[in-house]
Amino acid sequence: MSVDVVVKNDAPNEEDWLIPSADVVEETALSAPGGQLADCFDSPRKNTTGTIARIEKGDVDDSSLCEQEDQSASSSNEDAVSEVDADRVISPIEPPPQPQRSISTEETTDALELLKEHGKHVFVMSEAGKPIYTTHGSEEDLSSLFALIHALVSFTTARNDTLDSFQYGRLTICFTHRGPLILAAVSRVGESQSQLNAQLDLVHSQILSVLTRTALLRVFEQRGHNFDLRRLLQGTEKSLGTAVVAAETDPAVGLNAVRVLPMVSSDRDALGQAIVSSVNACKVKNLVFGVIVVRRQLVTMVRMKKYALHPADLHIVLNLVACNPSFKNVESWSPICLPRFDDSGFLHAHISYISDNCPACLLLLTVDRHAFYALSEVKKKFVEKLTKSKSIAALTAACNGTRCFDLDELGYADLWHFVYKNRTSSQLCSAMFRPPFISSDERQRLIDSYARLVDRVHDRGDDGPLKILFQPGERQTLLAWVTPNFELYSAFSPFVQKQSAVSKIDRLLKALKKEEDRLFLVSTQTF
Amino acid sequence: MNESYNYLLKFLIIGNAGTGKSCLLHQFIEGEFRNDTTHTIGVEFGSKVVQVSGKNVKLQIWDTAGQERFRSVTRSYYRGAAGALLVFDVTSRESYNALLQWLTDARSLASPHIAVILVGNKKDLENDRQVPFLEASRFAQENDLTFIESSALTGENVEEAFLKCARTILCKLESGEIDAERAGQGIQFGDAQLRRVRADGRKTGGPLSNCAVCNTS
Numbered sequence: 094m095s096v097d098v099v100v101k102n103d104a105p106n107e108e109d110w111l112i113p114s115a116d117v118v119e120e121t122a123l124s125a126p127g128g129q130l131a132d133c134f135d136s137p138r139k140n141t142t143g144t145i146a147r148i149e150k151g152d153v154d155d156s157s158l159c160e161q162e163d164q165s166a167s168s169s170n171e172d173a174v175s176e177v178d179a180d181r182v183i184s185p186i187e188p189p190p191q192p193q194r195s196i197s198t199e200e201t202t203d204a205l206e207l208l209k210e211h212g213k214h215v216f217v218m219s220e221a222g223k224p225i226y227t228t229h230g231s232e233e234d235l236s237s238l239f240a241l242i243h244a245l246v247s248f249t250t251a252r253n254d255t256l257d258s259f260q261y262g263r264l265t266i267c268f269t270h271r272g273p274l275i276l277a278a279v280s281r282v283g284e285s286q287s288q289l290n291a292q293l294d295l296v297h298s299q300i301l302s303v304l305t306r307t308a309l310l311r312v313f314e315q316r317g318h319n320f321d322l323r324r325l326l327q328g329t330e331k332s333l334g335t336a337v338v339a340a341e342t343d344p345a346v347g348l349n350a351v352r353v354l355p356m357v358s359s360d361r362d363a364l365g366q367a368i369v370s371s372v373n374a375c376k377v378k379n380l381v382f383g384v385i386v387v388r389r390q391l392v393t394m395v396r397m398k399k400y401a402l403h404p405a406d407l408h409i410v411l412n413l414v415a416c417n418p419s420f421k422n423v424e425s426w427s428p429i430c431l432p433r434f435d436d437s438g439f440l441h442a443h444i445s446y447i448s449d450n451c452p453a454c455l456l457l458l459t460v461d462r463h464a465f466y467a468l469s470e471v472k473k474k475f476v477e478k479l480t481k482s483k484s485i486a487a488l489t490a491a492c493n494g495t496r497c498f499d500l501d502e503l504g505y506a507d508l509w510h511f512v513y514k515n516r517t518s519s520q521l522c523s524a525m526f527r528p529p530f531i532s533s534d535e536r537q538r539l540i541d542s543y544a545r546l547v548d549r550v551h552d553r554g555d556d557g558p559l560k561i562l563f564q565p566g567e568r569q570t571l572l573a574w575v576t577p578n579f580e581l582y583s584a585f586s587p588f589v590q591k592q593s594a595v596s597k598i599d600r601l602l603k604a605l606k607k608e609e610d611r612l613f614l615v616s617t618q619t620f
Numbered sequence: 621m622n623e624s625y626n627y628l629l630k631f632l633i634i635g636n637a638g639t640g641k642s643c644l645l646h647q648f649i650e651g652e653f654r655n656d657t658t659h660t661i662g663v664e665f666g667s668k669v670v671q672v673s674g675k676n677v678k679l680q681i682w683d684t685a686g687q688e689r690f691r692s693v694t695r696s697y698y699r700g701a702a703g704a705l706l707v708f709d710v711t712s713r714e715s716y717n718a719l720l721q722w723l724t725d726a727r728s729l730a731s732p733h734i735a736v737i738l739v740g741n742k743k744d745l746e747n748d749r750q751v752p753f754l755e756a757s758r759f760a761q762e763n764d765l766t767f768i769e770s771s772a773l774t775g776e777n778v779e780e781a782f783l784k785c786a787r788t789i790l791c792k793l794e795s796g797e798i799d800a801e802r803a804g805q806g807i808q809f810g811d812a813q814l815r816r817v818r819a820d821g822r823k824t825g826g827p828l829s830n831c832a833v834c835n836t837s
Contacts, residue, residue, distance in 0.1 A: 303689060304689060327637060328658075328685075328687050417658050418656050418658060419658045419664070422646060422650065422654070423683070424664065424666075425660075425662055426663045426664075427661040427685075427693070428690075462696060463696070465665070469665070
């Protein structure tokens with residue numbers, strides 16, 4: 094049985110990374126555990142704090158680490174948690190049998206059972222090991238698992254090292270230690286380490302977006318390491334969860350690109366102009382971005398000359414709108430931190446839907462916290478202009494129209510699907526799903542294979558991405574094509590020949606080029 | 621859009637997260653119960669013109685998020701508010717216990733004369749009640765508040781709560797207890813000023829936009 098443990102040093106050196114698996118595992122498992130954690134699962138909470146206290150004192154107790162691992166490993170016999178058991182199996186010294194090994198509380202058993210139901214979990218905790226967030230289940234029920242993760246991370250940190258990931262079979266466990274937070278992702282759906290890291294990054298950004306990095310650091314400084322951050326994150330569980338789901342189900346998130354609503358370019362320009370002229374008419378200063386979005390797609394955007402909106406920040410905005418249907422009824426005014434733009438402070442967002450009949454949402458982002466009334470006026474003026482010029486009808490029609498590229502227009506039977514990313518503008522266009530991708534499972538499977546394809550193309554260290562990858566498969570043949578200007582990932586029938594696939598992609602690219610100004614936001618207006 | 625009104629009053633809705641503040645606002649403005657369960661992000665804004673003692677009164681209502689992390693944002697909207705609905709959930713002792721903190725905030729940040737209506741929401745959930753009517757009523761008396769129990773679900777007493785608050789303010793104005801000309805109270809007199817403000821695109825933050833009394837009808 095082999096276990097790959099990748100431990101990353103501060104000064105990474107490709108060869109040094111790969112410490113022979115036994116090393117680390119042996120260390121954790123060497124000393125036979127004492128009985129002091131035997132009551133671990135009787136009162137998981139108490140135990141968590143116990144562990145924290147020990148680590149804060151600085152003497153990380155190897156035996157306790159080992160035993161925790163052992164305990165949770167023994168808690169289930171298969172799947173996610175038991176995979177850790179593998180570490181135990183190869184440990185040279187078998188710990189003595191313990192009378193209280195089995196899980197004694199029903200809640201913990203249920204909680205660990207729950208882990209098996211899902212393919213992936215994300216955990217967030219404070220540096221002191223206090224649970225902050227878990228994608229499934231409640232933090233309390235899983236506190237023993239939080240303690241285990243915390244112990245693993247602290248163990249390496251205490252040795253001036255960084256724990257990056259574990260790999261065991263199909264199970265990948267990634268860790269990220271950032272600022273006052275520790276994040277971990279456990280996946281057995283075949284996601285790669287870099288994908289999981291990107292998703293942890295996303296969760297981290299989501300947390301920053303409601304607190305700012307400055308406030309996050311300050312709160313632990315002022316209220317102590319034991320502060321329960323959940324108090325401040327109350328109400329954001331949903332948006333954290335949907336951000337993770339979006340990362341799994343929408344290739345745009347993983348590719349760091351934004352989907353754009355297909356729309357006649359003159360109509361799109363009219364919207365941008367209407368925002369700019371409304372802003373000018375109301376003499377509003379300090380507006381940084383004006384964005385119109387609909388269903389996780391960008392319609393148009395205007396911005397202050399000096400600033401650009403990073404796709405990762407835009408995804409935070411899209412996620413905010415997608416998670417809060419309550420914006421539909423009223424005008425809202427909310428602080429939002431866009432970490433790529435500035436992670437130390439808030440922008441203030443005026444959020445409102447354009448009209449009752451139009452599903453598009455307008456966001457006006459400013460640095461002035463008192464600008465609500467001014468922006469409310471801008472919005473009114475903007476809607477007036479749209480109504481007068483009939484642009485509102487064009488916008489509504491576009492919102493209700495096709496959201497993707499229709500491959501039927503090209504008429505290639507064996508080109509099944511594609512995802513195209515414009516690398517200069519970080520915008521994305523994909524094909525409408527069509528047979529054989531009918532059920533959501535089949536679609537998800539395709540998206541997963543794209544993700545692996547992206548990984549294969551890009552994850553090549555200093556060599557840079559592959560240019561073309563043709564990958565015949567049983568279910569479908571995948572073709573990736575990467576140039577400095579674009580990335581294209583496509584799925585063909587398994588019977589396609591390389592030559593024919595390439596020539597079809599060639600023609601697809603021409604078709605995309607021809608429709609560029611309908612499918613993409615070609616220019617953004619500034620003020 | 622250009623409803624005419626005699627008075628413009630700025631209202632706040634405050635109280636712990638999950639007490640039903642947004643649902644009260646939605647019930648008041650749209651006349652229906654909002655079924656989605658999302659928390660308010662930041663503050664939400666709504667307005668409605670109502671008839672109070674023969675006058676048209678426009679209520680400009682700020683519905684604030686109850687969560688702790690929004691406290692600093694929502695606090696900046698207290699200034700100059702003429703009235704507030706202080707909401708707790710009759711099925712949550714915790715939300716009741718937090719009332720004093722909210723009240724102190726409102727009186728110190730908005731104005732000591734702010735008209736506060738204590739609203740015990742979710743009265744339809746009689747079986748889960750944790751706060752007896754009498755207890756809350758006593759709290760209201762001790763703190764000089766008007767108390768009403770409502771249900772955003774059924775709509776019972778929702779409009780009454782807002783109207784009661786508006787009526788209290790108008791009474792105070794007419795009896796001279798509140799002086800609309802004294803800027804310190806965030807209340808401004810006069811249609812001329814208000815028109816200028818409106819033409820200006822409604823200036824922000826300042827007392828002008830908060831509680832203005834005007835004769836635009």
